[in-house]
Amino acid sequence: MTSENHAPVSVIGLGSMGSALAQAFLDAGHPTTVWNRSPGKADKLLASGATRAATVAEAVSAGDLIVICVLDYQAMREIVGSAGDALDGRVIVNLTSGTPEEARETATWAAGRGVRYLDGAIMAVPDMIGGADTLIFYGGSKAVCAAHASVLTAIAGGGAYLGEDAGLPSLYDVALLGLMWTTWAGLLHSLALVGAGGVPASAFLPYAQAWFEHVIGPEIPVIAGQVDQGVYPDADSALGMQAIAIEHLLDASRAQQVDAGLPQFLKDRTEQAIRRGHAGDGFGSLFEVLRRPSGECPERAEVCRN
Template sequence: MTPQPSTRPQDNPVTVIGLGPMGLALAEALLKNGHPTTVWNRTPEKARDLVARGARLAASAADAVAAGPLTVVCLKDYATLYEVLDPAGGAPAGRTLVNLNSGTPNEAHAAASWAAERGVAYLDGAVMVPPPLVGDPGSVFLYSGPREVFDAHRVTLASLGDPRHLGSGPGLAVLHNAALLGLMYATMNGFLHATALVGSAGVPAADFADLAVNRFLPTVVDATLVEQAPDLDAGHYPGDLGTLHMNLNALEHIALTCEEQGVHTAQPRLMREIAARAIEDGHGASNYLAVFEVFKKAAVPDAR
């Protein structure tokens, strides 16, 4: 049976490697919650404030990972992870690495194999909040890898935020990270483009934001997506309240309005093209969510 960590933070020491803005926030949250915290960074000066608050500065990466059972790594990417830890021998056998780099699922799988070859338990992870929100109980942190490894360190990881275990596949955390960030950028681009469109008529962004974000999105978009998400899994897109043909007409009007107002047209044109592709694939009588079938397929060159 895997030993359970103590609920007393002082019994659960942690090492943080990488002291960029996020790494600093991680270490600060651990210190604030009473964990004995060791830190290491290639630029030691970044640890000055943490040391003043009680952190121990390791002399080397090898010293850092040897300091305790759990090391949280927050570096630029997977290549930097290997660059830092390979000269240190990876980590002593029996230790656990929690890697909070960004990257791809294939890179996460490779890192899990790299850790297993060295006898190191491994969790891949993703931080879904900016540095100022690290340590807030509601801040979401995603983890993937062996459940028993996650459970053994859950109490400590909870000092950083709300720890969500997504499954044993090591690539699940970075996959969710890419998906959620893609959603964030698409949503922000949609808002910015819409704001530019009404701004072409002199509408202040603050006025439009109240209407769009506080009124329109929660009622029309958010509730619809949650309610109809099961239909995506079932491939069920009833067009009783509006067909994809009707939505294509609306998308055409959006693109034409942008042209008339002198606003960037690439984004609405792309949305129009995706809807048209779904109709060509036989989903014209379905509702707009049928474009999900287009997104599930790898993109191919348009031969038209």
């Protein structure tokens, strides 16, 4: 009899991420069965002690917990659905990337087949899988997540359960990626701006790092609190004044022949917020424009502000 500490796991999908997941389970001592459309991708894992399943049904039948990471949700449903009755009563942890809507639809699809379902979003690259600080978001049945939490720590010590809504992991995923990309884009625009003036990125770097540490970082919880409260105090820098500074950024970008798309975006949204009556509010009031571009309350919003 296998103890919970070494419960069997099946991994379906052996791309770079799926292979890393399977290896992490093996490293943690879990008997691991693997399946992939191209069987050859399992060879390295077999050398580490994995068992190759000839069919999806065989992989699903090898243990109670099935972890899948494939191209998209459609592929996931096609692959898993081919297991037929073998699915009944199994637990599927779907770590395939997609949208919140796809995750919710797949949770309903799984429930109709007698599957206990968790959706997840991996906030890491393959080399980080198995790390103590690696983060994976989970959403779906709280009881299922709790029952398999100790096994799932093999792939991510920083697993976070977000709630019964299976769409939340994907939502957090795209939101954090959006934060990353827009932050990087802002940094690259800044480097392009000073670079056009003959300043090397390395010379500007210490000031950019200090700006993040002492100005931008501390404001994150402040702005988040303002958003939750729907109140945006100006903190001695009202949006009307910010609009003037943004105009300077736009003019400087054009003068330096740097792409002015980002400052133009800021200028347009700032002016929109001012037209809505936020001239005396702080920069956080741009949330109202981003959340409601048309000025109307979105259908899914719990609270309509202003």
